[in-house]
Amino acid sequence: MANIMIRQNAAGGLVFYLPKRDLEAAIESIEFDTAEKWGGVLMLENGGSYFVDPIAKPARLPISLRARRLGAAED
Amino acid sequence: MAALTREETANLIAEVLEVYPEKAKKDRAKHLMINDKELESSKKCITSNRKSLPGVMTMRGCAYAGSKGVVWGPIKDIISISHGPIGCGQYARAGRRNYYVGTTGVDAFCEMNFTSDFQEKDIVFGGDKKLAKLIDEIEMLFPLNKGISVQSECPIGLIGDDIEAVSKKAAAQINKPVVPVRCEGFRGVSQSLGHHIANDSVRDWIISNRDGQAFETTPYDVAILGDYNIGGDAWASRILLEEMGLRVVAQWSGDGTLAEMENTPKVKLNLLHCYRSMNYISRHMEEKYGIPWLEYNFFGPTKIKESLRKIASFFDDNIKAGAERVIEKYTPMMDAVIAKYRPRLEGKKVMLYVGGLRPRHVVGAYEDLGMEVVGTGYEFAHNDDYDRTIKDMGDATLIYDDVTGYEFEEFVKAMKPDLIGSGIKEKYVFHKMGIPFRQLHSWDYSGPYHGCDGFAIFAKDMDLTLNNPCWNLMKAPWQKDASEAEKKAA
Numbered sequence: 064m065a066n067i068m069i070r071q072n073a074a075g076g077l078v079f080y081l082p083k084r085d086l087e088a089a090i091e092s093i094e095f096d097t098a099e100k101w102g103g104v105l106m107l108e109n110g111g112s113y114f115v116d117p118i119a120k121p122a123r124l125p126i127s128l129r130a131r132r133l134g135a136a137e138d
Numbered sequence: 139m140a141a142l143t144r145e146e147t148a149n150l151i152a153e154v155l156e157v158y159p160e161k162a163k164k165d166r167a168k169h170l171m172i173n174d175k176e177l178e179s180s181k182k183c184i185t186s187n188r189k190s191l192p193g194v195m196t197m198r199g200c201a202y203a204g205s206k207g208v209v210w211g212p213i214k215d216i217i218s219i220s221h222g223p224i225g226c227g228q229y230a231r232a233g234r235r236n237y238y239v240g241t242t243g244v245d246a247f248c249e250m251n252f253t254s255d256f257q258e259k260d261i262v263f264g265g266d267k268k269l270a271k272l273i274d275e276i277e278m279l280f281p282l283n284k285g286i287s288v289q290s291e292c293p294i295g296l297i298g299d300d301i302e303a304v305s306k307k308a309a310a311q312i313n314k315p316v317v318p319v320r321c322e323g324f325r326g327v328s329q330s331l332g333h334h335i336a337n338d339s340v341r342d343w344i345i346s347n348r349d350g351q352a353f354e355t356t357p358y359d360v361a362i363l364g365d366y367n368i369g370g371d372a373w374a375s376r377i378l379l380e381e382m383g384l385r386v387v388a389q390w391s392g393d394g395t396l397a398e399m400e401n402t403p404k405v406k407l408n409l410l411h412c413y414r415s416m417n418y419i420s421r422h423m424e425e426k427y428g429i430p431w432l433e434y435n436f437f438g439p440t441k442i443k444e445s446l447r448k449i450a451s452f453f454d455d456n457i458k459a460g461a462e463r464v465i466e467k468y469t470p471m472m473d474a475v476i477a478k479y480r481p482r483l484e485g486k487k488v489m490l491y492v493g494g495l496r497p498r499h500v501v502g503a504y505e506d507l508g509m510e511v512v513g514t515g516y517e518f519a520h521n522d523d524y525d526r527t528i529k530d531m532g533d534a535t536l537i538y539d540d541v542t543g544y545e546f547e548e549f550v551k552a553m554k555p556d557l558i559g560s561g562i563k564e565k566y567v568f569h570k571m572g573i574p575f576r577q578l579h580s581w582d583y584s585g586p587y588h589g590c591d592g593f594a595i596f597a598k599d600m601d602l603t604l605n606n607p608c609w610n611l612m613k614a615p616w617q618k619d620a621s622e623a624e625k626k627a628a
Contacts, residue, residue, distance in 0.1 A: 068421060082334075082418065085187065085520040088179075109181050125425040 065132065067113065070125030077124075079107055096120075104133065111135060142512070142553065144534045147172045151536075154548040162191055169539040173531045180524035186539045187520045189327045195543030197491070197563050198517050202226055204332020205321035206289040208415055209340075212236035212366050212391045213399070214246040215284040217276055220253040221269060221301065222291025226323070227253035235580055237370050238393040245282045252276065261293055266304050273308040273316065284396040285315040287339070295322035315396070317343040328518035328540075330414065330494075337418035340399065345419070346426075348400040358384045358453060359405040363420060363431070364412030364495070367392020369585020374592040375411070375436050381467075382446065382460035384453070390416060403427045407452050409434055411588075414494030414523060436588040437496075437596070438503030439472040468590040476506060479597040482605055484508035486556040489549070491515045491541055491564065492578045498527040500559070500578065503587075507597055512553055515541050543567070557604050572612040574603045 068080040069090070077090040088111065094103025095117050102117035112134040142150065151170050155163045168185040177183065190196040199207070202220075207230040210218045220227025232249040240246025254260070254268050273286060286308070288301050301318040309316040319339045321332045360379060365372040372392045379386055387405050388398035402408070408420050408431040420431035432452065434445035443465050450461035486509045490497050497514040504511050514531060515538035516523060527537065536549065543564075550558065550573065558568050559578040568575045576582050576599065584599050586592040 068425065070421070070424065080421065082421075085330075085334075085522060087522045087525075109179060123428060125421065127425060 064129050065113075066127060067115070067130040068125050068127045079105060079113070080125075102128075105130070142534065142536075144172055147534055147536055150549070150552050154545055154552075157544070162193075165191060166194075166542070166545070169541075170545075171537045173528060173533060173535045173537050175528065175531075175533050177528050178525075180521050180528055184521070184524050184537060184539055186516070186524060187327060187330060187518070188540075190540055191542075196517075196540055197543075197561060198327070198540065199329040199332075200323035201321045201325040201329065201332035201335060202289060202291055202323040203230060204329030204334075204415070204518075205319055205336035205339075206230050206332075207234060208329065208366065209333055209336035209391055210287050210289060210319065212238070212248055213394050213396065214238040214240050214248050215282070215395045216287055217247045217250075217252050217280065217283045217285075218287045218289050219269070219272060219276075220251065220291060221265070221288050222254065222293050223256045224251075224253050226291045227251045233580075234366060235369055235583070235585070236367050236392045237373075238367065243280070247280065247283060256291075256293055261297055264297060264299055265294070266299050266301070269299075269301060269304045270308060273304075273312070277312050283314070285317065285344075286312075287317040287319055289319050290322050292323045295320065295324065315343055315347065330518040330520065333415035333494075334418055337416065337422075340419055341422050344396070344399055345403060345423070349403065353401055353404045355404055355406075356385050357406065358457065359387045360384045360407045360409055360449075361388040361390065361398075361402045361405045362386055363390045363408050363410045364414075364416035365389060365392055365588070366412070368579075369581045369583075369587070371586040371588040371592065374586040374589030377591075378436070378442070378446065378464055378468075378589050379409070379449070382450065382464045383457050384449075384460075390419075403429070405429060407432060407449070409449060411436065412495045413526070414519060435499045435502065436592070437500045438506040438593055439469070439476070439590070440506055441499070441502035442468075442590060442593070472590055472593060475594045475597050479601050480508045482601050483597075485510070486604060487512045487553070488557045488559060489513040489553065489555040490558075490578065491517070491538070491546060491560040493517050493561075494519065494523070496559075496578050498523070498530045500587075501530045503593065503596055504600075506593075507600065509557075509600075511535065512555060513538065513549060515539055547571075557600065572609065574606065574609060576600065576603050 070078050072078045079090050080087050088107040088109045090105050091108050092106045095101055098120050100117045101120040102115040105113045113130040114133050115128045115130045155166055171183040206218055228251050231251040238246050238248055242249050254272050288305055305316040305318040317339050321335045325331050372389050376386050388402045408429050410420050410431050410433045413433050423429045435441040446461040450458045488504050488509050488511045497516050501511045513536035558573055558575045561577055561579045565575050565577055581587055587596045
């Protein structure tokens, strides 16, 4: 499990940030994106994927969450 | 002479890597790339923030350097104790020329060295008591300090001293923040982790100190983050922002104070100059206080204009008009600078190898002077820095990460730049090779280089260095005639 932060970039897309590794990548897709259920599998533009437990859609971004790594994009 | 083509650069890299053993060659190859502007992400072409190879000469520093030397050191009214043996503190003492207003030893302390001066007995029996005593002494001798930070050197982590407990107790006693910073030099691969640790300690111990307290705000409050006031840089930036109608609440951390830092969560926008060393705290403030942050670049007129407009776009028409007014005011001055120096510098080639932001930020300033940056690289960048660099650099230029002493020399021999911008460790090597050189960490004891006033100094310094007559005197007079025929650049 790793602490991650999800924020919104200027263009309105979601950006994934992993402070421990200074990994910053745009989120290509998010599994659940409704008001009451938000999260699930995050596919990153660099090929990696992470899982965050679905929560109610946060009122404000950025938000820090715990995430599990599914597919490695490292190196 | 035009820059090298893509194939030539690739050949050069292959040639330079030839001397390494197989394993080292494979590793180093990952840290060198040829720029391709089309790329969106640097991920596939360059590896960064990895441990340097044993046996090569690296220019990197340590986590302590990143925390004490870069982030904490310039805060003028906080006393940063170098906790451990004496050398680290002495060599990190005001080496970056972070200017400040204040009376050293009375209400400002950047240029002084506070250290617990570890001896053998402190390693054997632990240094906690010494630290407590040191804090007492500081409080007695320098009562105008606003806070104390304890910057750990390597032994503290190795012997497992509990600086947190000592700090907590001392803070309660003296009723000021005492911040333990776990920035032991062995942490991480370079100074970059030190920045991160320093940011985290600011987040944990300082940033929320004044939450809930009244603060008279205006809609135009901003903070300058990641400007260390080297040679007065932050002041040259600040006047531009103030002239366009913004109120600069805090400077992080050059000429900054504890009170400014504690008030930063009340601002409307964080302006981030050095992304590498302060993005962590900006991200935290964005999440906790909802303050947006913006990277800007105050090197060279093109980038200054771009940045001023970008900053203004976060505010109302007043500020937007202010930005245009500032641009209009300074354009004639900058045009005059360019008119004077561009003819003397046009077409010259530059190679850079610096730290966190300058390898990409100064490219615009050189281009304004008609110069071309043919190679650039960072000591301790991460991939997000390279993502940003790709856009700023020309196609097919060379980009090197954590370049070794040998590689840098070989690249320079092959690419023959007219000017190199790097640090003190490289300076004299290249001077002896007969190549004009400017230190871009400390501005070679000049500066400021930020902002409009800084650009004039930047241009003048580059001209003085490049067109200095001494470069024609590299050969002794009696060697001259014979050597004219085999005119080899040494």
